[in-house]
Amino acid sequence: MQILAISTPRTVQEAELLQRHHQLRARVFSDRLGWEVLVVDGGEADVFDQHRPTYILAVSESGRVVGCARLLPATGPTMVLDVFPALLPDGQLKAHPAMIESSRFCVDTSLAEGKGEGSIHEATFIMFAGIIEWSMANGYTEIVTVTDLRFERILARVGWPLRRIGEPKKIGVTMAVAGILSVNSEVFLKLRPGGYRSQIKSCLGRVA
Template sequence: MRLITGMSSEINQNVMYGLAEYRYDIFVRKMGWPLNCPEGFEQDEFDRPDTVYAIVLDADNKICGCARLLPTNKPYLLSEHFVHLMGGASLPNHSQTWELSRFAISPSRNGGSHSARNWADTVALVRNVITTAIDLGANRLIAVSAVGNERLLKRMGVNVHRISIPQWVDQKPVVAFWIEIDQQTRSALDIDCPSWALSK
C-alpha cells in the first residue's frame, strides 16, 4: 500500500474526490452514520483548507484507508458536536493538541483471510498518523470513536486513556479518549525519535 499525507491543496484532487466517496461508503453506507451529505460523497464543515489528511492507496491506487487531523485551537468535531462525551472535562484548545477523526481502513481486497496483512496495514496507518502529528508539532491527540478503535490502539501498545465513560450515539457505544504521543507510543509504533524529544 501507499500512504499520502497533507492538506487538500497538496493532494491530487482526484484522490480527494475519491476520499469523499470512500468516506461515504465506510461511514454512511456500511456503518450507518446519519451524516448530512450528498449521496455517495461525504465531507463536512471540518474539511477545511488547513485540515490534514492521511490516505491509504492499494496496489490499484484505490483508497482503502483514511484519517483526518484537525488543530484544537480552531473548531473541531468534538468541540462542536460531541461536547457531552467529555464528561465535564475541559475541551482542549491548544496548537500542540490535534483531533483525530474519520479513521478507517478496509481489509485487503486480494481475497482470502489476510488478517496479518490487514493488521500490518492498520499499524502502518496509525504510525503514519502519529508521525504526521509529530511533524505538525502535536504532543497528544484527542479522538471520539467507537470503543473498538480504542481497543485497537491499546492492542498496538499506544498510550491511550479515556476522558469519560462511553455513551450511546446512534445506537453505538462511543468514547472520547486521549492518545499520548510519548515514548510509549513511539516505541510501540517503532517511530524514531530524537533524544531531545524523549525528555519532553
Template sequence: MIDVVTFATAHCFGDALPSSLRLRHKIFVERQQYDVPCFDGMEFDQFDTPAAVYLLWRDGDGKVRAVARLIPTTFPYMIQQLWPHLAADATLPNRPDIWEVTRLGIDPDLDPAERKRAFGEIVCALGEFAMLNGVTSYLFVTHPRIMKNVLAGSGCEVELLGPAQVLGTFTVVAGNVTITAEALESARTCHGITSSVLRFQAEPVMNAA
C-alpha cells in the same frame, strides 16, 4: 505508503481527495448508516476545511482504501462542537499540539492481509505526523474496545475523557492518546513496519495556530 493531503496540496495527488470522500461514503453512510451530508456518492461535513489534514492509503490503482482526518484543536473540531458531553471528566483543549482524529476507516472490501497492512500504516503515519509537526496527543472517539485493545495495544498511552456513552446505535468513548517517539517505535514493532510510511508532495505540514 500514506499520502499526506490537504486542500492546498490536493492537486499534487490527482483524485485522491474525492476518492477518499467516496470511501467515507461507502464506510460511514452505506455501511454504518451515518446521517451526514452527501453529494454525488461523496461524504463530507463541516469539519472538512482547509485546516484538515488527510492521511490516505491507496492501492496499486491509486484508489483510496483507507483514510484518517486530522484537525488541530485550534480550529472547530467534532468533539468540541457536537459531543462535548463525551468529555465529562476533562476540559476540551484548544492547543496547537493537540489534534483530533476522525473519519478513520478501512475499505471493508480489502482482504484481511491488506486491511491489516493499511491499518498498521495509518497508525504509524499518525505517529510520524505527530513527530514532524509537534503534535503531543490526538483526541479520538471510538468504541471502548478499540480504544483499549487497538490504540493502547499499539503502545500509546490512553487517557479516557469520560465514560462510555451511546451515540445513535454506537457505544463510544472519547480519549486523549499521547504520542511519543517511543510510542511510534512500539507501533512500528507491533505492525511490522521498519521505515517511514509518509509521502509528501509538498513541504511537511505547518504548525497550525
C-alpha cells in the same frame, strides 16, 4: 501501500485522491455503519472539511485509497468539542497548541493487499504510523479523538491505549468515548509495520 498527507491539493492527482477518500468515507460510515452522514455524489463530507484539515491517506499500489483520517488543530473547531461535548467533562476540552484532533478514521478492510492472518488489517497499522509520523513532524504531542468501545479495545491491544477524558455514552447506535493518544517515537516504532513507506517529511528522517 504508502502514506500521503494532503491539505490543499496541489495537483490533479492529489485532488483525485481526496475525492476517493470522500468516497471511502461514504462506503464505511453511511453504507457499512449506517451513520446519519451527508453523502453527495457518492462522497461523504461535513462542515469540518471546510476548515483546511490535513488528510492522512493510505494508498495502495494501484492508487486506491484504502485508509484515511482527518486531522485538525484541537484549539480550533473540532468534532469532539462542537459535536460531542456530552463526552467531555463539563462539556469542555483542555486543548493546547500541541494537541491535534483525529476524526473520520476508516480503513477499507476488504482489500486483499495487507490482509494477513491477524484480525487487524495492515492498513490500520499503516494509518496509525502515518498519523503519528505527521503529528511528530508538525510538533504535536497528543491526539484527541472520539471512538467507539470496539476500536478503543483495538488501540489497547496494539499498544496505543486511549486515555479516557470522559465516560462512554451512547451516541446514536454507538457507545462512544472521547480520549487522548500519546504521540512519540516509541509508539511510532512499535506500530510501524515492516515495509512502511511514507511521503511525510518526518523528524525521524525519511522512512523508506
